[in-house]
Amino acid sequence: MTDQSEDRVDKVEDLFDTLPPNKRQHLYKILYGKTPEELALDCPGRTKELASNHGFDCQAYQFRAQEESTRAPRIVRVGLIQNSIAIATTEPVEQQRNAIIDKVRPMFQAAAEAGVNIVGLQECWTMPFAFCTRERLPWSEFAEDARTGPTVQFCIQMAKKYHMVVICPILERDCVRGDVIWNTATVVNDDGTVLGIQRKNHIPRVGDFNESTYYGEGNIGHPVFHTKYGRIGVNICYGRHHPLNWLMQQLNGAEIVFNPSATITGLSEPLWAIEARNAAIANSYFTCAINRVGVEMYPNAFTSGDGKAAHRDMGMFYGSSYMAAPDGSRTPGLSRERDGLLIVALDLNLCRQVVDKWGFRMTQRLEHYAKKLTAASSPDYQPQLVKAREEGTSSSREESKQMQNGCGHDCSRVSVDCSRFH
């Protein structure tokens, strides 16, 4: 396969930008809610220079809110960092980690030059996403203590130096409690203290992502971290597919929720622009979708449960990190292929303004659904299924039986007409 530049897409927005101005504007308004020009934010020369010198994508936007007479604007700057690994996965673990840290350090500096208050990094950002191999060693050696580990220590150093809050996703080893591994994000406060941690609440068993080989479902709940730059939640990777996970962050008061991820083309790319943005809309908060970039090669070939030959890579992590606002608008995405820093100035007041405008919380009927879900979570729940009375021998008893059989569908009644596909 030739990978000629004309057949590659660095950003989907590059395609929008080839349209004539009036068409391009319509496209952005309809698809993204706002044009890049409406969201434009000036970026300091020093930030641009660092991006240029170190070869990472750098974009800056802003989400405004209406002026209010009793609240001042609550403007914070968020920086999202996406990165590839830095050296071969066959190198010693500590060298691999340090090489990534060294590469990302100037991105922190660039964020600081742009006045960023909160930095969010991708899932397990200082290691290859090696869970596809199903090998224990050496990958489990990347796991570290959530407060004292080397990745966290680097983020503490950055937090102190630049007075930033840092969301630092790591592979965690809980040495105090049985050496268990978790997929975790440490939240470092702007003074360098550890505010707390969040653990991945939903663990994928999808294709090469059967991460349950390494760690289980998080036991921390849905904490929201009260920082001076707003109330922050973390929803790690596969948790973005679960609306209830996002909802709990809303109910705990989040204004910004970070979604550190690792996901590849072919599997999830058409879902990527949908899910974190839907969460921003449904929950009236800002969301930050962060995905790694690049292809990671492993020393030993592995199969993927798809009948294909063993291979040494998992696929291409497509970056495309973006931020979505509670009003449904979103920023363009970062590069699909290169490291990147997305800087977004946002006014937290927009959250409550959208709560008032759209009324989703007032109308969400939480008590009603709490009862419904309690009933539905019972193993003998009877779905609310309506069947025609006159259809054959169907009776409520038969219907119950069908439900207990776990199918609930009388397949013989479904029309089968394959000839219609052509």
Place this chain on the structure above:
Amino acid sequence: MTDQSEDRVDKVEDLFDTLPPNKRQHLYKILYGKTPEELALDCPGRTKELASNHGFDCQAYQFRAQEESTRAPRIVRVGLIQNSIAIATTEPVEQQRNAIIDKVRPMFQAAAEAGVNIVGLQECWTMPFAFCTRERLPWSEFAEDARTGPTVQFCIQMAKKYHMVVICPILERDCVRGDVIWNTATVVNDDGTVLGIQRKNHIPRVGDFNESTYYGEGNIGHPVFHTKYGRIGVNICYGRHHPLNWLMQQLNGAEIVFNPSATITGLSEPLWAIEARNAAIANSYFTCAINRVGVEMYPNAFTSGDGKAAHRDMGMFYGSSYMAAPDGSRTPGLSRERDGLLIVALDLNLCRQVVDKWGFRMTQRLEHYAKKLTAASSPDYQPQLVKAREEGTSSSREESKQMQNGCGHDCSRVSVDCSRFH
């Protein structure tokens, strides 16, 4: 303002289609999961002829599933109909309704020619969406009995004639129970019997959509209708903003959920492509988003709570009806301005295939969230909020107090730097 054709967008996909073939293909793959060519379905000449003669947009697509050895494909054809009103809102109520029905009749015929099994219509499809006026008469006269009303009777006639299931959204008057008005969809089975009804579960109070002037939250729950063409749910309009509403349809076994809507540019257009599609992904079922088209003028001017002068229209309903599959792919949308019929052949087997592939149901931790929501629905729920210990006088007691005050945010700590927006 001039409305020159070059400045109008009939479909957002028309903009995609102006790109060179390789760029266009990338755009569709990344944004929609599939190209129109991959989804292409031949449409019979008679259907195209009807569309051409009656001036409505007509598009046909298909969603395939993998072959299985123990289940035959379960292929059904769905038809979504979007329409404008047909004559002035000042005409007698019955004439208005009949004019719409007369206009939509050939669309049913075109659907039948294409072998459609299930037709879904837009919210309150035989009347103008007059709730913005806040006037009772004459608009409440459009309300009809959910089984014997004239709109339902027409759909029963269509169901019998063409052996179709019809989702018929109406303004309902429950004459048996106190003459109460509801926003309802009647589900007519393929033999013309009424299978049951669904009522709008979440009522908007947004801009011109304060529909609580006319009707309250539905009291039917989340029934799923077992037809021979699959298990069908209905989530009316504003209910699409509520993930729990979609979730209950999943838990009751839905394979296709219809979202009959009425929504306008300026308010919701950037959200439109996100929400029903996210629901398809999160719930592993097909979703059908159906929106009306056109601008509806009323005899009396009304204000909209936005400080602007009284006016006689609510805005432009932007159509753009589409269908999304559980794998995250979607069809292109119908016209933003014209009546339209979207025909989609789909294999219901895809639902369970996606359930197995992505595992969202296996990993959803329903029991966990049932408990969480039960706690969170209490008026004195204490959000899971983590604060720095060393910050001033903060103690758990103070934190609780803040929560009870309903804010939970110590605003004095938030940095305010307006100069950063420029």
